[in-house]
Amino acid sequence: MNQKVTIYGAGFSGLTSAYYFLKSGYAIEVVESLERAGGLIETTKTQWGLAESAANGLIVSDKVLEVFKDIGLEFLKPSAHSKKRYIFRDGPGRWPMGLFETAKLAFHFLKCKNRKPHLGESIHVWGNRVLGAMPTKYLLEPALQGIYAGDPQRLSASLILSRFFNKKAGKKSGKFVIAPKEGMGALTHSLKNYLEKNGVKFRFQENCTEVVKNDHLQILCVPAYVARQMLSGHGSGISGVLSEIEYVPLVSATLFYPKYTTPLEGFGCLFPRDQKIRALGVLFNDQIFERESDFHSETWIMGGVGDPQVISYSDNEVIDAIDKDRAQLSFGKVKSSGYKMTRWPLAIPHYTLDLEKILNSNFQKNINDDGIYLFGNYLGSLGLSQIIEAASNFTLLVQNGK
Ligand SMILES: Cc1cc2nc3c(=O)[nH]c(=O)nc-3n(C[C@H](O)[C@H](O)[C@H](O)COP(=O)(O)OP(=O)(O)OC[C@H]3O[C@@H](n4cnc5c(N)ncnc54)[C@H](O)[C@@H]3O)c2cc1C
Numbered sequence: 001m002n003q004k005v006t007i008y009g010a011g012f013s014g015l016t017s018a019y020y021f022l023k024s025g026y027a028i029e030v031v032e033s034l035e036r037a038g039g040l041i042e043t044t045k046t047q048w049g050l051a052e053s054a055a056n057g058l059i060v061s062d063k064v065l066e067v068f069k070d071i072g073l074e075f076l077k078p079s080a081h082s083k084k085r086y087i088f089r090d091g092p093g094r095w096p097m098g099l100f101e102t103a104k105l106a107f108h109f110l111k112c113k114n115r116k117p118h119l120g121e122s123i124h125v126w127g128n129r130v131l132g133a134m135p136t137k138y139l140l141e142p143a144l145q146g147i148y149a150g151d152p153q154r155l156s157a158s159l160i161l162s163r164f165f166n167k168k169a170g171k172k173s174g175k176f177v178i179a180p181k182e183g184m185g186a187l188t189h190s191l192k193n194y195l196e197k198n199g200v201k202f203r204f205q206e207n208c209t210e211v212v213k214n215d216h217l218q219i220l221c222v223p224a225y226v227a228r229q230m231l232s233g234h235g236s237g238i239s240g241v242l243s244e245i246e247y248v249p250l251v252s253a254t255l256f257y258p259k260y261t262t263p264l265e266g267f268g269c270l271f272p273r274d275q276k277i278r279a280l281g282v283l284f285n286d287q288i289f290e291r292e293s294d295f296h297s298e299t300w301i302m303g304g305v306g307d308p309q310v311i312s313y314s315d316n317e318v319i320d321a322i323d324k325d326r327a328q329l330s331f332g333k334v335k336s337s338g339y340k341m342t343r344w345p346l347a348i349p350h351y352t353l354d355l356e357k358i359l360n361s362n363f364q365k366n367i368n369d370d371g372i373y374l375f376g377n378y379l380g381s382l383g384l385s386q387i388i389e390a391a392s393n394f395t396l397l398v399q400n401g402k
Contacts, residue, residue, distance in 0.1 A: 001141060002027040002217035008208050010367035011039020012055075012384055013376045014221035016189045016391035018317040019067065025362055026217075028200045033172055033207040037192040040347070043183030044340055048256035049286065051340035056299060056346075057177035057184070058384035067312070067388060071194040071324070073187065075178040081287040084266035088277060089138055092269050092329060096138040108132035116165045117157035119360070126157035142270040146281035148351050148382070149248045149304030152196060156356035159380060179289055213370040217398065223247070224378045225346060235365035241358055245378050249311040250347035251302040253318055254285070256295040257337040263289075263331040273306070277325050280304050295337060300325070303347075311345050349378035373398055 005021050007014050010032035018028050036042075040054035057078075058064060068075055073332060086092040095106065109115075112130045121129075121143055122255075127136030141152045148155055180186035211218055211230045220227045228242035255292070268284050271277040284296040298323050303310045310318065318341060327333070349355065364374055381390040 004029070006216060007219045007221055008032075008204065009039065009226075009376075010034075010037035010192065010204075010220035011376075012041060012188065012387055014039070014219075015188060015195065015240055016067075016219055016388050017219055017375050017394060018195050019191060019393035020392050021066075021219075022082060022195060022198055022200060023149070024395055028195070029203065030195070030200060031203045031206050031208050033205065035204050037202070038185060038188035040344070041184045041188050043185030044184075046256070046338060046340055048295040048338045049296075049297050050308060051254040052184055052285075052299065053252060053342040054344070055184050055384055056285060057179040057186075057288065058388075060176055060178050061385050061389065062216060063392060065386050067191075068178075070279075071190045073180055073190045075180050076289045076291075077178055078176050078267070078288050079290045081265050082267040082284070083300050084264075086264065086266055086269035088269055088271045088275050088329065090275075092264060096272070097134060099136045100136040105135045106130055108135075117161050119356065121157045122153050122353060123155040123160060124394045126161065127152070127168060131232040132356045137216075137245065137274070138272050142272045142281075145273075145304065146270050146301065149250055149280055149301070149348065150350050150352065151305045154305075154350070154354075156351055156353045159351050159356050163386075167327055167331070173376060177288070181289075181291065211372060213372065216371065218372045219375055219398075220372065221375050223376060224349065227368050227376070228373055231367065234367060234370075234372075238363060238367055245355060246350040246352060246360065247346035248304045248305050248348050248350045249308050250344045251310050251313075251318055251341065252299060252344070253302065253322060253339060253341045254297060254299045255319070255322065255339045256297050257334050257336055259286075259294055259296050261332065261334045262325075263329070269329070271325075275327055275328075278307065278310075278321050279325050280303065282325075305350060311343055315339070315341055348382060351360065351382070 005026045005028050007018050007028060007030045010030050014030055015037060018030055021028055042053040044051045084094060087096040089096040108131060115130045117126050127140040131140060138140050208230060210233055220230060224242045224245040228239045232239045265287060266284060267288055268282050270281045271279060280301045283299040285299055286293060359380055375386060375394050381387050
């Protein structure tokens with residue numbers, strides 16, 4: 001008989017680990033507290049176009065393409081309009097530094113012999129050491145704030161950047177994002193259908209509160225703050241370790257405008273913190289992926305560790321803040337035709353130096369000995385493409401009893 005695995009959580013981590021355990025011949029049951037799969041990922045079809053609650057696409061890689069092919073899902077590539085990406089410095093521009101600053105960056109970079117992030121080195125310190133002060137402020141920190149929404153003085157360079165120094169891993173990931181035509185919800189929906197069709201059993205609307213050792217493998221694919229509760233009776237101290245993992249609040253607001261008012265052609269814009277723009281970044285959805293809609297669509301990401309109060313704002317207050325940012329960008333005063341807003345008080349893990357220390361300790365050993373494993377976006381892989389890669393490696397490690 002096949003070995004049995006119970007997976008708690010049907011977010012992207014739970015679905016992808018179920019996918020790879022299935023490939024290895026396990027009998028799988030997935031337990032999910034909500035009535036649907038996908039976790040953070042959900043696509044809403046509004047009368048103006050699609051709105052994503054979290055991820056709007058994933059970076060292409062061989063593994064990502066393999067999964068799409070296997071589950072029979074087609075995808076859109078980014079359109080030619082999205083080639084332009086902007087960073088705001090006294091206005092949106094393709095490159096936020098002058099000639100002299102760029103030459104200084106090249107000099108600084110070439111002079112630095114040891115570019116690999118050190119353990120205990122923050123993004124801010126790494127940037128200043130390897131790139132110099134201005135590129136750190138106007139390139140590195142805005143780019144990472146658009147993904148990690150954290151504090152650059154506390155973000156771990158080693159957790160975030162090490163993969164770029166690993167030649168093998170570097171080759172595996174691509175440079176562009178893809179998404180299903182029907183939105184990211186179609187990805188989690190198709191994954192779930194594929195798993196079900198191949199014998200994976202789903203139990204929805206079951207809120208698991210405790211996990212104890214039993215005769216089969218148990219994988220906790222829930223956020224760290226939920227895993228902490230589930231393991232509070234374990235007695236190994238792991239619950240205390242998990243409670244130290246911080247989460248970052250985010251608001252994702254998608255606003256639709258008449259197409260003829262489209263202010264800029266491109267993928268989106270990032271905002272260095274000294275530019276008096278409140279948002280962390282904005283995406284021009286209709287220019288990234290061409291879908292049928294008469295509307296220009298922008299997703300504004302607000303909040304993060306530097307601006308947690310946004311999470312408690314009313315819809316109108318968030319829209320006011322976006323209108324002010326749009327005015328700074330000289331986007332013209334246009335009223336949106338409609339919007340969809342999602343608030344995530346505990347959106348994503350804060351990739352801090354403290355998290356780096358936790359992940360470099362053998363903190364899971366005692367639960368692993370009991371056949372209980374953790375998998376999720378707080379364990380070093382935040383983006384969906386990275387989660388697919390990690391799920392594939394993780395399944396092999398569990399199989400080999402590591
Ligand atoms: C605003 C935003 C934008 C993003 N944009 C991108 C992007 O463009 N590209 C990209 O690659 N990544 C992006 N990400 C990151 C990516 O979406 C996440 O890292 C990923 O979806 C996390 O998946 P997960 O399964 O680890 O966690 P979750 O999605 O949180 O899944 C956890 C699951 O566990 C379930 N659960 C919780 N408690 C219990 C319980 N007691 N019992 C059973 N089940 C339980 C939950 O209901 C949920 O389904 C974004 C994230 C956010 C918030």
